[in-house]
Amino acid sequence: MSSGAQSIAPKGSKSVGQEHVLCLRPEGPLRTGTLNPRGEYLDTRSYLPGSVLRGALAEWLKAQGREGEIGQVVQKIRFGNLFPSPDSNVLALPFPLTAFGCKLHRGFLRSTRSRRDPTHGIRDSLLIAVAYAGLEERGAQFPVPMTLRCTYEEEGNRCGSRLERVGGFYARTQEGWTEVVPQRMVQTKVALSRYRRAAQEQMLYRVVGLRPTHSFVGRIWTDDEGLIDELIQAAEHVGIGSLTTRGFGLGRLSLAQAELEPLSERLKAFNEKLRRTWKELIGIARQGERRVPDNPEGTYFSVDLLSPALLTDPHGIPTLKLTLRFEDRELEPVYWTVQPSFVGGFSTAWGLPKPTRLGAARGSVYVFRVDEPPERLVPWLEEVERQGVGDRTEEGLGEVLICHPFHREVQPV
Numbered sequence: 442m443s444s445g446a447q448s449i450a451p452k453g454s455k456s457v458g459q460e461h462v463l464c465l466r467p468e469g470p471l472r473t474g475t476l477n478p479r480g481e482y483l484d485t486r487s488y489l490p491g492s493v494l495r496g497a498l499a500e501w502l503k504a505q506g507r508e509g510e511i512g513q514v515v516q517k518i519r520f521g522n523l524f525p526s527p528d529s530n531v532l533a534l535p536f537p538l539t540a541f542g543c544k545l546h547r548g549f550l551r552s553t554r555s556r557r558d559p560t561h562g563i564r565d566s567l568l569i570a571v572a573y574a575g576l577e578e579r580g581a582q583f584p585v586p587m588t589l590r591c592t593y594e595e596e597g598n599r600c601g602s603r604l605e606r607v608g609g610f611y612a613r614t615q616e617g618w619t620e621v622v623p624q625r626m627v628q629t630k631v632a633l634s635r636y637r638r639a640a641q642e643q644m645l646y647r648v649v650g651l652r653p654t655h656s657f658v659g660r661i662w663t664d665d666e667g668l669i670d671e672l673i674q675a676a677e678h679v680g681i682g683s684l685t686t687r688g689f690g691l692g693r694l695s696l697a698q699a700e701l702e703p704l705s706e707r708l709k710a711f712n713e714k715l716r717r718t719w720k721e722l723i724g725i726a727r728q729g730e731r732r733v734p735d736n737p738e739g740t741y742f743s744v745d746l747l748s749p750a751l752l753t754d755p756h757g758i759p760t761l762k763l764t765l766r767f768e769d770r771e772l773e774p775v776y777w778t779v780q781p782s783f784v785g786g787f788s789t790a791w792g793l794p795k796p797t798r799l800g801a802a803r804g805s806v807y808v809f810r811v812d813e814p815p816e817r818l819v820p821w822l823e824e825v826e827r828q829g830v831g832d833r834t835e836e837g838l839g840e841v842l843i844c845h846p847f848h849r850e851v852q853p854v
Contacts, residue, residue: 457519457827458664463672464529464697465489465657465681470626470650472689473682474786483648487609487623488535489657490748491520491837492786493682494672501675515835518668519827522748522837523659524610525623525651532658532699533612533621537745537845538778538804539567541604543591549611549618561593561600563607563618567743567848568711571776571808572719581726581733608804611847624652630687650689658699660840662827669696704826705819707844708742712815714849715741740815741775742822744807745845748838749782749800750831759799763807763830767821772809779805784838800831800838806845 472485473493498518499511526533541564542548548560566589573587591600610621632644663669673694680690701707719737726733744763754760761779765772782802786795811818822843829839 457662458517459662460827461661461663461669462532462697462699463523463659463661463669463694464526464699465523465676465692465694466529467651467653467655467657467692469653469691470628470689471653471657471682471692472648472650472684483646485625485649485651487651488525489523489659489681491522491659491661491835491840494520494523494661494676495836497675497679497681498668498672500679501671504679514668514671517665518661518663518672519829519835520837521660521662521840523657524747525621525655526610526658526699527612527614527619527621527655529656529658530698531612531614532660532697532701533610534842534845534847535610535747535803536563536607537565537567537806537847538606538780538802539565539570539806540607540847541566541589542607543593543600543602544605545591545600545602546593547605547607549620559595561591561602563611563620564592564604565848567776567778567806567808568715568718569722570778571741572715572722572737574776575737576719576722576726576733579733581723583722583726621655624654626650626652648684648689650684653692658697701842702846704823704843705815707846708740708815708819708822710846710849711743711844712737712741737810739810739812740818741808741810742818743844743848744809744825744830745842746801746803746805746830747840747842748803749784750805750829750839750841751784751798751800751833752831761799761801761805763801765809765825767811767818772811774807775810776808777806779807806848 471489473489475484475486495515499515502508502511502514524533524535543561546559546561548563550560550562570587573583577583589604591602591604593600612619612621628648628650629645630648632646676692676694679685681692682690684690716736720735723733723735750763752760752763761781762777763774780802782800783797784800785797826841826843828834830841831839833839
C-alpha cells in the first residue's frame, strides 16, 4: 500500500483477500492493553483490536517452532477488529462521532427504561449537516443556525433538551436497535520483585478486564482458509489479548454468519436519504442571488473509521485529514468530523513496544463528493473497504465502512 493519507493502493497491487466474519465467545475475562492513566491501574479497551488476533497467531507459530514463518504468514491476512455483540451472528458497529442522544433521556426509542422515564432516541447529524453546509455554500440563507436539540414529543410537549454525543457500540437485532455495553471487572494483584521473583511488599496493582457477557464479532480478509484454522487453534491454545497466563483471554473462535448490507445498496440509500434531507432544508431556506439546486449534485459517500487510523500527508507528516485517490485524482472531503487519538501498543511476538503516533479516532467520519454515477464507484469503494486507510492496516488500524447505515436509518436531528 502506498504511503500517505491515500487509502487505496495503486493499480496492479494485490488485493487483501476475501472477507470472512469471525466470532469469539469468551470463556473468561478479556483484556487488551491501552494507555494507562496511572501506573498501578491497567485499563482495557472495550473491543478486541485486530492486533491481538495477529499477536495470538504469531505466538502460536512461535510455540510450534515456526518463528521463521511469522512474517510470511501475517502478510497473507488482514485483521479487522472484533466488536462486542449481543449475538454471535450479529455484527455490531461503533457509533460514529455524528451520533447524538438526549442529555436527559438517552437511549434508543425501543429500549425504554420504564414507562415513567422513556428514552428519547439516538439520532445522527451527518446528513443534515452535509446538506446544511452544501446549501449555505451555494447561497442559501437560513433564518436560524443549525442547532442540536431533542425533538422527542409526548402529548404535544417537545423535550428540547441539548443533545450530547453517544459513544460505544450498537447493533440491530430482531427486537430492534440496542446499545451494546460490555461489563467490566477489576482484579487486584500483587506485584513481583524483579530481583527475588517473589511478592513485593506494599506493591499492588489493579487489572481491568471485560466480563464474558458478550460475543465479539468482526471481519478479517484472506484467501488462505488454512490460516483461519491456524487462528482458531491459536485462540484456543494461546489465548486472546494480554495476561493470558493469569486467567485472561480464554475463548472459542469460530466463523460466523453475520453479514453487512451490500455496499451498492448502502451507497444508493445514503444518497436518497441525503436528497430528501436536502429538499426538506430548502423548504425553510431563503434563496440568495444564486439559484440553489433542488437536489445535491454528484454522488456522495461517507468513509467511517471503525478503528483509529494513522494518516499522513504527502510529506509524511501526521494529519487528521483523509484524502483518497480515485483514477489518478486526489479527493478531499467536503465535510468531516474527527477527533485525535494516540495509537500505540506492544508486540507480544517480538517483545517490543510499538511507536506511539497521532491518529484519527474511531468513529471519525469523512464525506466525499464525485461527479461519477454510483455504479462506477462501487468496485473502487469495495476495494477501499478491503484495504483500509492509512498505515498499519494489517493489524486492524484504519478499518473503514463506506456509508455507515447509522447515518440514514436513524432519524436525523
